[in-house]
Amino acid sequence: MLTPTFAAVKRWPILVIATSSLLVAAPVAALSINGQVLGAGSPIAGSTVSLWAANSGAPKQLAQVRSGADGHFVVNASGPTDKDASLYLVAKGGIPVSISRPLTTRPSC
Numbered sequence: 001m002l003t004p005t006f007a008a009v010k011r012w013p014i015l016v017i018a019t020s021s022l023l024v025a026a027p028v029a030a031l032s033i034n035g036q037v038l039g040a041g042s043p044i045a046g047s048t049v050s051l052w053a054a055n056s057g058a059p060k061q062l063a064q065v066r067s068g069a070d071g072h073f074v075v076n077a078s079g080p081t082d083k084d085a086s087l088y089l090v091a092k093g094g095i096p097v098s099i100s101r102p103l104t105t106r107p108s109c
Contacts, residue, residue, distance in 0.1 A: 030076070030077075030078060030079065031051070031062070031063075031075070031076065031077045031078070031079045031087075032074065032075070032076050033051065033074070033075040033076075033089070034072070034073075034074050035049070035072070035073055035075075035089070036067070036070070036071045036072045036073070037049060037067045037071045037073065037091045037094060038071060039094075039096050040096070042071075042096055042097055042098060043067075043069075043070050043071025043072075043096075043097045044067060044071050044091065044094035044095065044096055044097070045067060045068065045069045045070070045071060045094055045095050045096075045097050046066055046067060046093070046094045046095055047066065047067040047071070047073075047091045047092065047093055047094030048064060048065075048066055048091070048092045048093055048094070049064065049065050049066070049067055049073045049075065049089055049090070049091050050063070050064045050089065050090045050091075050092075051063045051064070051075050051077055051087065051088075051089055052087070052088050052089075052090065053079070053080035053082070053085040053086070053087055054085060054086050054087075054088065055080070055082045055084055055085045055086070060080065062077040062078065062079070062080065062087075063075045063076065063077035067091070067094060069097065070097070071094075071097065075089075
């Protein structure tokens, strides 16, 4: 199961939102994971996103990419050969990108 993970950039919590598709091929699966790195609700540009597989042994890095200017990333990798491995993403570093949001006003009474 792919679980989004949290990391920190200068005390900013980062949320990796990702979707994945497994394309079964013997004996390894091809992975394509699309996602976005967010911190405090804003994109994190240039974050290093790593895909890892963990089992009873040492974790193995499957792929590493950088998030784009809008925080989006695509990871393409061969999956682990161990069917019991847990996959996880780690996002490190990057630069928070400011998103302009419309101001809301209170209705006058």
